[in-house]
Amino acid sequence: MKKTIITVVGKDGVGIIAKICTYLANNHINIEDISQTIVQGYFNMMMITDMNEASKPFADIASELEQIGEEIGVVVKCQREEIFDSMHRI
Amino acid sequence: MINIYEVSETNQMIEKENLDVRTITMGISLLDCADPDLKVCNEKIFKKITTCAKDLVQTGKDIEREFGIPIVNKRISVTPIALVGGAACKTPEDFATIAKTLDDAAKVVGVNFIGGYSALVSKGMTPAEELLIQSVPLALSTTDRVCSSINLGSTKTGINMDAVKMVGEIIKETAEATKEKDSLGCAKLVVFCNAPDDNPFMAGAFHGVTEADCVIHVGVSGPGVVKTALEKVRGKNFEVLCETIKKTAFKVTRVGQLVAKEASKRLGVPFGIVDLSLAPTPAVGDSVADILCEIGLEYAGAPGTTAALALLNDQVKKGGVMASSYVGGLSGAFIPVSEDQGMIDAVTAGALTLEKLEAMTCVCSVGLDMIAIPGDTKATTISGIIADELAIGMINQKTTAVRIIPVIGKGVGETVEFGGLLGYAPIMPVNQFSCDAFVNRGGRIPAPIHSFKN
Numbered sequence: 001m002k003k004t005i006i007t008v009v010g011k012d013g014v015g016i017i018a019k020i021c022t023y024l025a026n027n028h029i030n031i032e033d034i035s036q037t038i039v040q041g042y043f044n045m046m047m048i049t050d051m052n053e054a055s056k057p058f059a060d061i062a063s064e065l066e067q068i069g070e071e072i073g074v075v076v077k078c079q080r081e082e083i084f085d086s087m088h089r090i
Numbered sequence: 091m092i093n094i095y096e097v098s099e100t101n102q103m104i105e106k107e108n109l110d111v112r113t114i115t116m117g118i119s120l121l122d123c124a125d126p127d128l129k130v131c132n133e134k135i136f137k138k139i140t141t142c143a144k145d146l147v148q149t150g151k152d153i154e155r156e157f158g159i160p161i162v163n164k165r166i167s168v169t170p171i172a173l174v175g176g177a178a179c180k181t182p183e184d185f186a187t188i189a190k191t192l193d194d195a196a197k198v199v200g201v202n203f204i205g206g207y208s209a210l211v212s213k214g215m216t217p218a219e220e221l222l223i224q225s226v227p228l229a230l231s232t233t234d235r236v237c238s239s240i241n242l243g244s245t246k247t248g249i250n251m252d253a254v255k256m257v258g259e260i261i262k263e264t265a266e267a268t269k270e271k272d273s274l275g276c277a278k279l280v281v282f283c284n285a286p287d288d289n290p291f292m293a294g295a296f297h298g299v300t301e302a303d304c305v306i307h308v309g310v311s312g313p314g315v316v317k318t319a320l321e322k323v324r325g326k327n328f329e330v331l332c333e334t335i336k337k338t339a340f341k342v343t344r345v346g347q348l349v350a351k352e353a354s355k356r357l358g359v360p361f362g363i364v365d366l367s368l369a370p371t372p373a374v375g376d377s378v379a380d381i382l383c384e385i386g387l388e389y390a391g392a393p394g395t396t397a398a399l400a401l402l403n404d405q406v407k408k409g410g411v412m413a414s415s416y417v418g419g420l421s422g423a424f425i426p427v428s429e430d431q432g433m434i435d436a437v438t439a440g441a442l443t444l445e446k447l448e449a450m451t452c453v454c455s456v457g458l459d460m461i462a463i464p465g466d467t468k469a470t471t472i473s474g475i476i477a478d479e480l481a482i483g484m485i486n487q488k489t490t491a492v493r494i495i496p497v498i499g500k501g502v503g504e505t506v507e508f509g510g511l512l513g514y515a516p517i518m519p520v521n522q523f524s525c526d527a528f529v530n531r532g533g534r535i536p537a538p539i540h541s542f543k544n
Contacts, residue, residue, distance in 0.1 A: 007097055035094045046094040059155050077101065079158035081092060086348040087341045088096040 003032065003081040004051050004058075006065065010074025012043040019072055020047075020065070027061060028053045043074065048081070104159060108314035108376040109342065111349045112369045113163040114150050115290035117297035117305045117362060118142045120169040120206075128178040132191045135174070139166060139195035139204075142304050142359075147200040149356045153349055161349065162311075162371075162511075166196065167295035168206035176218035182225035189229035189236045196235040203278075205295030207238040210285070213247040213534065223253070226260050230275035231267035237278045237293035241285040243480040245487045249283065249535040251477065257281055258473030258529065262496060265465065269498035272506045276495040277428075277460065281476055283483030283490045288363050289419040294456075294491060305362035306354045307419060310346030311369045312338075313378045316406075320384040331385065332405045339366065339409030347414040365419030366410030367455060368402070370430035372513035378402075378423050379432025390425075390433055391442030399423060400453035420489060422455025428508060428515035429460055437516050444475075444518055452482050457490040462506045462515040465498035472496065474525035477535075485538055 008020060017034075024031060024047075033048040054061060062078040069076030103109035123134035143166055150164040168174075171188050179185045189207050196204040207229055209219040226238050240257060243249035261276055268275035280294040287298020290307035297305075319338040323330050346364045354361035370378045379390035385398045403422045411417055425447065427433045436442035444461065451457040457479045463472075476492045483490030497506045500517055507514040 005092065005097055007101060009098075009101075033091065037094060039098075044094065044098065046097050048091065059152075062155060077158055080156050082348055082352075083157040083159060083345060084092045084097055084100055086344040087100050088092065 004049050005079050005081050005084060006047040006049055007077045008043065008045040008069065008074050010043055010069070012038060012041070013072065016043060016072060016074060017045065019068055020076065023065065023068055024049065027055050029061070101158070103312070103315045107312075107318045108371070108373060109312045109345070110160040110162050111308060111346055112311040112367070113165050113290050113309040114146070114161055114349065114353050115165045115167055115295055115307045115309065116143050116146050116357075116359065117167045117288065117301055117307060119297055119301065119303045120174045121299065124174050124177050126177045128184055128187060131175060131178040132187060135188065136191050136195050139168070139192070140198050143199040143201065145357060149353055152356070153352050157349070159345055159349065163202055165201050165290070165292060165295065166199070166204045167290070167297045168192065168204065169297050169299065170206060170208035170210055172209035172216070172219040172222040173299070175222070176216065179218060179221055182221050182228060185222050185225035186228045186232060189225070189233050192236050193233035201235070203235050203237050203292045205237040205239065205292050206297055207236050208240060208296040210241040211250050211253045212241050212244040212283075213250060215250070215253055223256060223260055226279060227263040227267040227275065230264050230278050237295065239280045239282060239285065239294045239296055241282045242476070243283040243484050243535070245284060245484050245541045246537055248537040249477065249480050249484060251529070251534055252532055254473050254477050254480070255470070255529050255532070257476065258469040261472050261494065262469045265496045265498050272500075272508065273465070273495050273497045274508055277493065277508055277512050280491050280493040283480035284488060286419055286489055290365050291367065291369065291420060293493060301362070302360055304359045306350060306357060306359050307362040307365065308346045308350035308353070309365040309367055309369065309419065310342050311367065312342040313368045313370050313381055314375045315342055316368065317375070317377070317381045317384050320381065328401070332401060335402060335405035336409035339406040340413045343410040343413035361416070363416045363418030364410075364414040366406060366414070366417055366421040367419070368406055368423040370424060370426065371511055372429055372431055374431055377430045377432035378425055379430050379436055383432065389439050389441035390436040391446045395446065396449050396453055399425070399450050403454040420455040424456055424459065425450055425454060426460035427518075428462065428513040429511060430513070434513070434515060437518060444520060448478060448482070451479060451490055452486060455489065457483070458492045458494060460493055460495070460512065460515065462495045462497050462517045463520050464501045464517055465496050466501070467496045467520050470524070470526045470529040471520060473529045475520070477529070487540070
């Protein structure tokens with residue numbers, strides 16, 4: 001299975017990464033890479049993850065992450081890596 | 091490995107610039123549903139569509155979820171019904187029962203449009219094709235999701251002027267039959283010259299006889315993405331302008347190719363083509379006319395519009411062709427009036443006329459699209475407009491089309507509201523001089539000299 005990209009965008013605050021990472025750990029999702037910047041005062045994070053061992057189907061994980069995002073006031077998106085690969089790599 | 095900037099660029103396109111996959115269209119051959127018994131024929135059609143397309147909508151939704159890219163429409167195109175129903179249908183009413191079956195099947199599988207209530211009569215009409223054309227007003231006024239198309243000419247055959255005359259009357263009858271809905275029926279009827287067999291876009295989609303039993307075509311979109319990319323190169327020369335459009339078209343098309351391959355794999359149906367089109371919607375920021383303005387025009391329709399559109403169309407193709415393994419359908423910029431806020435504004439401002447639109451269709455895909463005209467326009471005038479547009483396609487070896495709506499009870503200065511993706515339109519004036527004697531000649535315009543290539 002290909003990788004999944006998780007992006008988190010929103011106002012910076014305490015514990016954003018912690019919340020997301022705790023959820024991923026609890027669901028057996030491995031984080032392979034994290035990068036993070038602040039763009040125009042906004043927290044911007046991208047994780048490359050491996051969901052091969054995940055305990056739930058993709059759609060459930062995506063909606064639960066979105067919900068966690070709502071609780072802490074950020075937008076969390078979960079997308080398969082192929083869409084970025086196909087757009088940015090020949 | 092993918093970096094954070096590339097990820098944000100893609101997501102910015104999706105979230106802020108209306109990047110989407112406009113349609114996944116499943117083409118289904120109904121040739122094996124032909125039967126001399128009308129009831130059996132209808133049953134076979136219903137069964138085949140609901141079997142082939144049973145997972146289409148759900149698969150579309152799954153892909154949408156997993157890749158985070160909206161797939162706006164899931165649709166079906168079928169074999170031209172004049173061919174399928176020829177053996178069973180003896181009256182226009184018989185054909186209309188098939189339209190009803192298509193409508194029911196579309197509702198069961200959950201697609202928003204089904205195309206292929208069609209006849210291909212570019213050279214001549216069989217009795218069945220004539221009956222189907224006669225049945226169009228009834229079929230479109232008694233169904234919700236069925237789209238009809240008629241191919242009236244081609245570079246190889248010339249233009250069937252008998253059919254052009256007939257269709258002028260049919261468009262008026264369809265307008266009359268759906269007048270309580272602002273003649274909406276005509277928005278689901280398009281006539282063509284050089285109609286492609288693999289077009290995924292409505293209303294002109296049908297599944298040509300050259301196609302396999304069942305295929306997946308994808309239509310991409312993304313005018314907003316091109317517009318935003320061009321905002322960054324304001325004042326730069328044409329080389330920079332064209333390169334920017336090309337690179338953007340490449341990225342947009344790659345998404346279409348990915349979705350097409352993925353849908354094809356999940357549904358177990360071969361991948362047909364990606365249609366490289368810039369298809370606008372009435373949403374703000376999703377307009378082809380706005381791209382023309384960004385290129386440097388005050389309004390679409392200003393002097394320079396045809397040249398701007400020509401380069402836009404060409405660069406979209408150049409960028410898109412390398413991004414997809416199979417390109418087909420209409421592939422180019424669409425310039426519908428009612429479905430594009432920038433075009434509506436241009437008409438309202440008096441910058442854009444029917445004649446300028448006709449000139450624009452010489453250099454982009456399709457033709458006079460979603461144009462509302464006064465309801466009292468004569469049938470022969472509509473036929474004349476159609477003949478002009480088809481001549482452009484015939485001579486230039488390209489697809490052209492007409493989707494024109496004579497809005498019964500309304501005149502110039504009024505507005506018509508179709509709703510949803512079909513949008514709204516100011517009613518445009520039509521040249522009032524007569525072409526009766528021309529249209530009434532009857533017969534066929536011969537194929538042009540450059541069609542004889544053998």
